[in-house]
Amino acid sequence: MEITVDQMYQIENKGHDMGFLKKFMMENAGAASVRRLVDKLGNIESKNIVIFVGLGNNGGDGLVMARHLAGYGAKVTVVLLGTFEKIKTEESNWNWSILEKMTSVKLMTGNSFNFHFTPDVIVDAILGTGISGEIKEPYASAINFINQTDCFKFAVDVPSGLDPQTGETANICTKCDMTVTFHKMKQGIPKRKDLTGELFVEKIGIPPEAEEGIL
Ligand SMILES: NC(=O)C1=CN([C@@H]2O[C@H](COP(=O)(O)OP(=O)(O)OC[C@H]3O[C@@H](n4cnc5c(N)ncnc54)[C@H](OP(=O)(O)O)[C@@H]3O)[C@@H](O)[C@H]2O)[C@@H](O)CC1
Numbered sequence: 001m002e003i004t005v006d007q008m009y010q011i012e013n014k015g016h017d018m019g020f021l022k023k024f025m026m027e028n029a030g031a032a033s034v035r036r037l038v039d040k041l042g043n044i045e046s047k048n049i050v051i052f053v054g055l056g057n058n059g060g061d062g063l064v065m066a067r068h069l070a071g072y073g074a075k076v077t078v079v080l081l082g083t084f085e086k087i088k089t090e091e092s093n094w095n096w097s098i099l100e101k102m103t104s105v106k107l108m109t110g111n112s113f114n115f116h117f118t119p120d121v122i123v124d125a126i127l128g129t130g131i132s133g134e135i136k137e138p139y140a141s142a143i144n145f146i147n148q149t150d151c152f153k154f155a156v157d158v159p160s161g162l163d164p165q166t167g168e169t170a171n172i173c174t175k176c177d178m179t180v181t182f183h184k185m186k187q188g189i190p191k192r193k194d195l196t197g198e199l200f201v202e203k204i205g206i207p208p209e210a211e212e213g214i215l
């Protein structure tokens with residue numbers, strides 16, 4: 001069953017109100033994403049993985065992935081597209097503060113994408129269901145960088161720039177090899193397999209009762 005983005009937000013909020021906090025959903029989303037990536041790529045030890053992170057909860061999922069990937073021995077670089085004071089949500093902030101204590105993950109902020117290595121994998125955790133309008137900077141430059149780099153590209157929830165409700169793209173959008181979306185498929189995403197690559201839906205622990213009265 002495919003759902004609307006609005007239904008997804010209602011289910012997420014109801015689950016949170018039941019006591020299954022968004023930070024737990026985020027943890028499960030990031031962990032499930034890493035499992036899919038490892039299933040696909042096999043041993044990722046010593047692989048260079050760059051995670052582009054937006055300031056909303058899509059970015060938060062990317063921060064969770066960073067911690068899990070470091071646990072697999074990958075060389076992880078996180079590029080926060082802004083400054084940490086501008087992170088929008090409590091759960092993303094919480095995950096950022098954990099990474100600040102981890103020397104195994106390299107943290108970069110701002111809009112310069114000068115790496116002293118070629119990424120093996122890029123994780124696109126820039127924009128998810130919160131997208132609206134034309135893509136602004138520095139997100140647009142990050143999306144351009146991703147599209148110009150030759151490596152495996154993984155989209156968290158939806159390729160950034162793709163509207164998960166309509167399947168329409170903004171002025172710019174990442175083209176990915178794999179996408180993992182959460183809880184249930186959103187209506188617009190499967191219309192654009194050309195941008196999602198292999199597409200999976202992962203459960204993230206939201207109680208089915210959170211759907212009551214919504215679906
Ligand atoms: N559903 C679930 O159960 C769960 C969902 N989870 C995850 O949360 C994600 C949704 O998070 P979200 O609501 O924080 O929105 P998100 O996509 O991060 O974007 C908001 C940010 O983008 C910005 N922005 C917007 N448009 C822009 C533009 N055109 N150009 C530039 N910037 C733009 C906007 O900035 P603003 O316009 O407010 O200044 C704001 O900073 C969802 O996709 C999934 O990955 C999981 O954690 C687990 C549970």
Ligand SMILES: [K+]
Nearest residue numbers: 124127156158
């Ligand atoms: K994304």
